[in-house]
Amino acid sequence: MRRSLLVLIALLGALLLAACGQRLPTAEEIVERMEVARAATNDAHATVALDVTTPDRAGRMVVESWMQKTGASDPAGKPINRLRIEVREASEADLVGSLMVSDGETFWLYNPAENTVITGTASQMRATAAGTPAGSATMLQDLIAQGLDAVQLEVLGAETVAGKNTWKVKVTPQPATRQQLGLDALVEGFLWVDEELALPLKATFDASDFGRGSIEALSLETNTGLSTDLFRFTPPPGATVVPVEELAARTKSSVASLDEARSVVSFPLREPAYLPAGMVLVEVRVAGPGAVILNYAGAGGSVSVVQGSEAPGGDREPPAGSQTRAVTVRGTDGLLITGAAGQGSLLRWEEGGLRYIIAGAIGPDEALKVAESLR
Secondary structure, eight states: OHHHHHHHHHHHHHGGGTOOOOSOOOHHHHHHHHHHHHHHOOEEEEEEEEEEEETTEEEEEEEEEEEEEEEEEOTTSOEEEEEEEEEEEESSGGGTTOEEEEOSSEEEEEETTTTEEEEEEHHHHHHHHTTSHHHHHHHHHHHHHTOTTTEEEEEEEEEEETTEEEEEEEEEEOHHHHHHHTOTTOOEEEEEEETTTOSEEEEEEEOGGGOEEEEEEEEEEEOSOOOGGGGOOOOOTTOEEEEHHHHHHHHHTTEEOHHHHHHHOSSOOOOBSOOOTTOEEEEEEEOSTTOEEEEEEETTEEEEEEEETTOTTSSOOOOTTOEEEEEEETTEEEEEEEOTTSOOEEEEEEETTEEEEEEESSOHHHHHHHHHTBO
């Protein structure tokens, strides 16, 4: 089930790229052209590559996706779309063939390897993805749609993506927008907008300690007249059908207090005696009997302390472009990974038969201080 949820998270981000001269245009001109193009796109068919690195895994997925507007809008005025997404390639072989379908009212996520179907309303599907890296990428377009009062746009230049001429645009939420919508996780993103179509062909995003990644269209065609039959789904015979409410309840039950976490795990739970100024404990998450994640946040950033015999993320390869170096942590060997742009650090080591990870939007020196202070 956990993998099915991860598939949903990844798949929802894929349609970011399909939903929607010599002189560089202004930010205002790009916003206007993107909105016109978005309104004129009634259906789209795309093949998209999604690369995401999160605190507990990293991977690549190539999906084929279809989108069709229903003609209706939700209470916020956003178009309600029909969606179909099929996994063609994936780092984890058992995800290949996974399928997500939404007719605009109900969604189904089918994992053939587990023969399971997760189903719920379209609004529940969107809510599930809201706090994920892929959801952060989709958020870039939604923020731009709110206008320049919501975001700061910087047109950086012209580049070629998939053989197409594009404008590269840096997107940063305005401080007021961050506070209003709770966007602390979305640090910044970049869009490459097709000069002719005025649709994004590529996006990269930094969602702080939620993760980082990129989405790129390998092929894209719009307004071809898709059949509504594409957006219908019947669970296969013998498949286990799980309502999304039940899945959400299982996830919620993993949140605990420090005392509850200590009563569940079989190892001594350590807390940092040092944290960057202003940070406080905001969440304790029990990832089964073998791991606990302590999440801290404050005005200056956020950090997660992961520990246990099965601490997630300890085996993943460092993201492309990151800096790595061997360090000594609490008298043992460790690995320190720093983001390519100097944003965020991940420190991991093993001690006393347990695995430890310090990860978040802090500098490498601060990560080492937090690690050394564990008590």
